[in-house]
Amino acid sequence: xxxxxxxxxxxxxxxxxxxxxxxxxxxxxxxxxxxxxxxxxxxxxxxxxxxxxxxxxxxxxxxxxxxxxxxxxxxxxxxxxxxxxxxxxxxxxxxxxxxxxxxxxxxxxxxxxxxxxxxxxxxxxxxxxxxxxxxxxxxxxxxxxxxxxxxxxxxxxxxxxxxxxxxxxxxxxxxxxxxxxxxxxxxxxxxxxxxxxxxxxxxxxxxxxxxxxxxxxxxxxxxxxxxxxxxxxxxxxxxxxxxxxxxxxxxxxxxxxxxxxxxxxxxxxxxxxxxxxxxxxxxxxxxxxxxxxxxxxxxxxxxxxxxxxxxxxxxxxxxxxxxxxxxxxxxxxxxxxxxxxxxxxxxxxxxxxxxxx
Numbered sequence: 001x002x003x004x005x006x007x008x009x010x011x012x013x014x015x016x017x018x019x020x021x022x023x024x025x026x027x028x029x030x031x032x033x034x035x036x037x038x039x040x041x042x043x044x045x046x047x048x049x050x051x052x053x054x055x056x057x058x059x060x061x062x063x064x065x066x067x068x069x070x071x072x073x074x075x076x077x078x079x080x081x082x083x084x085x086x087x088x089x090x091x092x093x094x095x096x097x098x099x100x101x102x103x104x105x106x107x108x109x110x111x112x113x114x115x116x117x118x119x120x121x122x123x124x125x126x127x128x129x130x131x132x133x134x135x136x137x138x139x140x141x142x143x144x145x146x147x148x149x150x151x152x153x154x155x156x157x158x159x160x161x162x163x164x165x166x167x168x169x170x171x172x173x174x175x176x177x178x179x180x181x182x183x184x185x186x187x188x189x190x191x192x193x194x195x196x197x198x199x200x201x202x203x204x205x206x207x208x209x210x211x212x213x214x215x216x217x218x219x220x221x222x223x224x225x226x227x228x229x230x231x232x233x234x235x236x237x238x239x240x241x242x243x244x245x246x247x248x249x250x251x252x253x254x255x256x257x258x259x260x261x262x263x264x265x266x267x268x269x270x271x272x273x274x275x276x277x278x279x280x281x282x283x284x285x286x287x288x289x290x291x292x293x294x295x296x297x298x299x300x301x302x303x304x305x306x307x308x309x310x311x312x313x314x315x316x317x318x319x320x321x322x323x324x325x326x327x328x329x330x331x332x333x334x335x336x337x338x339x340x341x342x343x344x345x346x347x348x349x350x351x352x353x354x355x356x357x
Contacts, residue, residue, distance in 0.1 A: 003344045013342060018288050018295070021334035022302055028334075029327045038317045050312020051305040057312070059196040063266065065297075065304035067092070067275070069203035070258035071282025072289065072296040073210055074126075078251040079291055080214065081227045083134060083244055087148030088255035089279025090155035091129040095122035095256025097159055099263045100167060100178040100270045103185030111184040118185045118264055119202075119257065126256020127249040129155065134248030138241045152279070160272050169269070178270040187265035199261030204297060206254065211293040223247055255279060284332045290339075303328055 030040045052058050071088045078085035098121040107117060133151060136142035162168075163176040171179075187198040214220040222243045225233040234240045258278055263270055285303055289295030310324030 002347055002349055004347050006343055006345050014290060017338045017342060018290060018299065018335055021288065021338050022331055024334045025327050025330035028330050029323060032323060032326065033319065036319050038319045043313050043317060043319065046313040046316045047306075047309030051309045055191075056194065057308070059191060059194045061301065061304050061308045062200050063196045064308055065300040066197075066200045066203050066261050066265070067258040067278040068281055068285050068300035068303055069200075069207060069297055070254050070261065071278050072285030072300050073203075073207060073282075073293055074251045074254040074258075075283045075286035076289060076291045076293060076296055077210060077214070077223075077254065078130075078247055079227075079286060081223045081244060081247045082230070083137075083247055083251070084145045085130060085133075085148055085248070085251050085255075086145055086283070087130060087133065087151050087279070088251075088258070088282050089275060089277065090148070090152035091126040091252045091255035092259040092262075092275055092279050093155050093159050094125040094129045094252075095259030096263045096270050096274055097162065097167075097259070098122045098125035098256070099185075099260045100181060103181040103264060104167075104179040105182060109184065111186075114182070114185045115187065115264070118181075119260055122256040122260035123253035124256070126254070126259065127252040129256070130248040130252030131245060134245050138244055156272065159270070163270065163272060167270070176272060180269045181264055185264055186268065187261065195266060197261070197265035199265035202257070202261070206257070207293050207297050210250075210254075214293060219243075219246070255282070258282075281328070284328055287332055288335050302331075306331075 026044070033040050033043050050057055051061050071092065074088045074091070075085060099118050102121045103114065103118045107114060109117070129151065130148070133142070133144045133147040136147055137144045160176065163178060167178045169175070169177050169179045187202075190196045190198060190200065214223065222233070222238055225236070225238060226240055226243050230240050233243075259274070262274055262278075267274065281303060285296055285299045288299035288302070306327050307324045310321045310327070313319060314321035314323075
């Protein structure tokens with residue numbers, strides 16, 4: 001047996017592949033549902049109802065998708081340049097920390113000034129969190145997978161220290177949380193009495209901007225060139241180090257905006273459990289999207305729908321909501337396998353009889 005490359009697949013195949021992977025993952029999830037004794041079609045019906053059965057359900061899905069769009073974009077941009085950012089979780093918390101630092105009274109200004117300042121501070125904080133590992137890679141050859149992953153834990157411990165110290169809310173009855181963000185620094189809701197906020201349109205705008213940057217600019221061409229072959233790009237005269245550092249800054253900034261959207265758009269204050277793993281889920285989103293910035297939006301809504309729908313189903317049928325994690329994992333496995341077989345094929349090599357010849 002040997003593996004041979006296939007001819008380049010068409011754009012239609014690349015578009016169909018993530019959809020087929022999502023459907024395959026949902027079909028495979030039916031197996032544990034059956035073992036749990038739940039009626040499969042009823043369970044999927046309840047999931048759909050929990051996702052889009054009402055205006056509230058639909059807005060909750062989009063609310064859950066908002067940080068996933070930011071972290072998915074962060075991973076997609078970095079992975080395009082073969083810069084493996086596994087630290088979006090930590091960068092998200094750095095953005096949230098900067099949001100609280102600026103938005104809890106450090107600057108007294110109207111919303112028209114304070115909201116952009118909070119967003120900018122969160123983006124800068126997230127960018128700093130990724131530039132460090134990128135510099136270590138370009139300067140010393142350090143593996144950014146290891147450095148960004150370990151930095152997640154360092155940042156989370158630092159956040160916990162700040163919540164127990166300088167940023168602790170004196171009115172929080174001893175609970176480790178920050179002071180609430182001022183109303184002028186909050187992202188207003190899109191719909192009255194719903195949790196969906198202006199962070200979602202901002203995420204859509206960022207997806208479009210990143211798409212245009214990657215596909216219509218010289219900088220985007222350089223990113224793709226470095227990602228395809230960094231040695232060849234350097235030989236051609238491209239500033240590989242500068243490109244990698246700029247990609248790192250953009251990737252970290254996008255992850256930092258995810259933290260700002262969760263604090264200033266939803267929760268109003270910072271706690272150590274702000275993120276249930278949005279940074280890591282962003283990697284799945286980026287892979288499902290094929291590293292396409294616009295595809296990230298669709299993939300993020302799908303992942304959010306799985307989690308929101310599974311929560312609704314579990315309440316109705318008494319089935320564990322951890323099936324959502326299983327579905328997301330299966331989706332990633334299916335899209336990776338589909339991508340592999342779209343690029344390669346397994347060929348059986350005929351055996352040669354030792355007695356011949």
